[in-house]
Amino acid sequence: MTIFNLFNLAGGLALFLYGMSIMGSGLEKLAGGKLESVLQRLTRSVPRAVLLGAVITALIQSSSGTTVICVGLVNSGILSLPQAIGVIMGANIGTTVTGQLIRLSDISGGGWLLTLLKPSTFSPLVAFVGAIFFVFLKSPKKRNIGQIMMGFGILFTGMFTMEEAVTPLRDSPLFLQLFSSLQNPILGVLAGALVTVAIQSSSASIGILQALSSTGAVTWGSAIPIILGQNIGTCSTPMIASIGASTGAKRSAIVHLYFNIIGTTVFLIAIYGLRAAGFLPFWDEAMTRGDIANFHTLFNVVVTLLFMPFTRALAWLAEKTIPEKAGDEQDLALPVLDERLLTSPAVALQQARAAVEKMASRAATNFTKSFGQLDHYNEETTLNINTREDLLDKMEVSITGYLIKIGDRELNENESRQVTELIKLISEYERIGDYAINVLQCAQRLREQELHFSAHAVQELGVLGSALQETLQLTNTAFFEGDLKKAAQVEALEETVDQLCASMRERHIQRLKEGLCELESGIVYLDILTNTERVSDHCSNVANRLLGSELDLDMHARKQDLQAGHSELYNQQLLAYQQKYLSVLTGPL
Numbered sequence: 001m002t003i004f005n006l007f008n009l010a011g012g013l014a015l016f017l018y019g020m021s022i023m024g025s026g027l028e029k030l031a032g033g034k035l036e037s038v039l040q041r042l043t044r045s046v047p048r049a050v051l052l053g054a055v056i057t058a059l060i061q062s063s064s065g066t067t068v069i070c071v072g073l074v075n076s077g078i079l080s081l082p083q084a085i086g087v088i089m090g091a092n093i094g095t096t097v098t099g100q101l102i103r104l105s106d107i108s109g110g111g112w113l114l115t116l117l118k119p120s121t122f123s124p125l126v127a128f129v130g131a132i133f134f135v136f137l138k139s140p141k142k143r144n145i146g147q148i149m150m151g152f153g154i155l156f157t158g159m160f161t162m163e164e165a166v167t168p169l170r171d172s173p174l175f176l177q178l179f180s181s182l183q184n185p186i187l188g189v190l191a192g193a194l195v196t197v198a199i200q201s202s203s204a205s206i207g208i209l210q211a212l213s214s215t216g217a218v219t220w221g222s223a224i225p226i227i228l229g230q231n232i233g234t235c236s237t238p239m240i241a242s243i244g245a246s247t248g249a250k251r252s253a254i255v256h257l258y259f260n261i262i263g264t265t266v267f268l269i270a271i272y273g274l275r276a277a278g279f280l281p282f283w284d285e286a287m288t289r290g291d292i293a294n295f296h297t298l299f300n301v302v303v304t305l306l307f308m309p310f311t312r313a314l315a316w317l318a319e320k321t322i323p324e325k326a327g328d329e330q331d332l333a334l335p336v337l338d339e340r341l342l343t344s345p346a347v348a349l350q351q352a353r354a355a356v357e358k359m360a361s362r363a364a365t366n367f368t369k370s371f372g373q374l375d376h377y378n379e380e381t382t383l384n385i386n387t388r389e390d391l392l393d394k395m396e397v398s399i400t401g402y403l404i405k406i407g408d409r410e411l412n413e414n415e416s417r418q419v420t421e422l423i424k425l426i427s428e429y430e431r432i433g434d435y436a437i438n439v440l441q442c443a444q445r446l447r448e449q450e451l452h453f454s455a456h457a458v459q460e461l462g463v464l465g466s467a468l469q470e471t472l473q474l475t476n477t478a479f480f481e482g483d484l485k486k487a488a489q490v491e492a493l494e495e496t497v498d499q500l501c502a503s504m505r506e507r508h509i510q511r512l513k514e515g516l517c518e519l520e521s522g523i524v525y526l527d528i529l530t531n532t533e534r535v536s537d538h539c540s541n542v543a544n545r546l547l548g549s550e551l552d553l554d555m556h557a558r559k560q561d562l563q564a565g566h567s568e569l570y571n572q573q574l575l576a577y578q579q580k581y582l583s584v585l586t587g588p589l
Helices: 003-030 046-060 063-075 081-094 097-106 112-117 119-136 140-171 173-181 185-199 202-215 220-233 236-241 247-276 289-321 339-343 345-373 379-407 413-448 455-481 484-513 519-551 555-563 568-586
Strands: none
Touching: 003 140, 003 202, 046 063, 046 081, 046 289, 063 081, 063 236, 063 247, 063 339, 063 345, 081 247, 081 289, 097 140, 097 202, 097 289, 119 140, 140 202, 185 202, 185 220, 185 247, 202 220, 202 289, 220 247, 220 289, 236 247, 247 289, 339 345, 339 379, 345 379, 345 413, 345 455, 345 519, 379 413, 413 519, 455 484, 455 519, 455 568, 484 519, 484 555, 484 568
């Protein structure tokens, strides 16, 4: 084997890796991120999580990629550790698809149909058609299909180049001796792991082994330990990805490592036990591409089935290995926005949305607690509110910056729209947080200046607080659940809050005229009404953005139409809220 053969081998490997990468990227774009974005929805049972992990890995052609995604989702709190374990198990099965595709090269026969089914025949044609789709067609969907087809063709071109490069090795005594030494299980496992760590892809290392099988030197005895070692080597990428991540993310990565190490150990013991008992007569026979692909699939399927009942045990082992740090999981902490997930915009968007939901929840909590300070002031609550407000300001900057980075990626139309809408929602919730601080300052003025409201004013504020709390809850539920019916209901409640504030102002002015309340406390009272009304307006903005985004409506025209009384449903909702809140204010001043 000459230096030029090594050059060809390196070039073939480069084409193989590039083809696998662009094929996976094209499949991901074609799916519009839907397969990955449902990870956290379809992982409630282990079998479903395993199936989902296998499907996603088969599509993106990388078990490391799927596991890194899981690490990022656990890191951001979207997935729990038990949910991630099933997906990680399934990823090991999904990664065997590449080897099964490569084995098609073993098809033999002289008929035109069999010749057509050989990758050496159809892969150049697939790549050529894909190039036409990608270069000449404007439709994003068709261009993605073209990218997938090109990736498929390039992958096999790389495979054939590697095979041609290693052909001289079939007559090399040194090479034959090397593979004979790899029948030592420790050396074989180590070799497979190191090669996979070096190229960061178990699919590619299996492809190299399948290319080497054309020399006839790859026997069952030498290949089995290498294949098992390749499964351990693929754990390096998630382990690296978990550096600096949360405790849960580190546990996800270590579970992947434990799963493959324990599975490899069990399989080695079983296989060498069977060989010692004389049940493997083919041990010294050469392995074909199909044999390698089948054993790789068999190992991962069997190990997954063995470990599926023991996911809790794996989670327990990871928790013991990486114990929880004191104060790791606090409510008052910035959400994790893992930039490693930017390579998968759909998942990164899911992470950003989860962060915006946390921002929404904190803004609502702050306003509710600030309003509660008007009646029962507590210094510790004030500190918590101020801490939460600082976090809201930091979240606005960090989440917006993260969304801008997502926007710099290649997105489809729906993903671009989501980025824009989330940035707008961040602004709305940040303003709600600001008004919460304004109400808190009103509570502090009452306490510091020893001001008091009249009994009727206190009762009215209680009604207003209840109405506003319902508005916030309804708005956030509509956002979190994507419930357009609840979003459409917010406008009637917001209008009721406006009417409530207007009525309370009139009653307050009447009390001032009759000398039933102090001027200083009256000014604070009006400030509270103003800030509450502003929060209600922002809730309306959030709901209208949700409706406008999903239904493509002109929300200004919709609002005018509702206020003109043209919607019977809106009129009924408004009447119900008026009876619930405004009717309470009909009593004496």
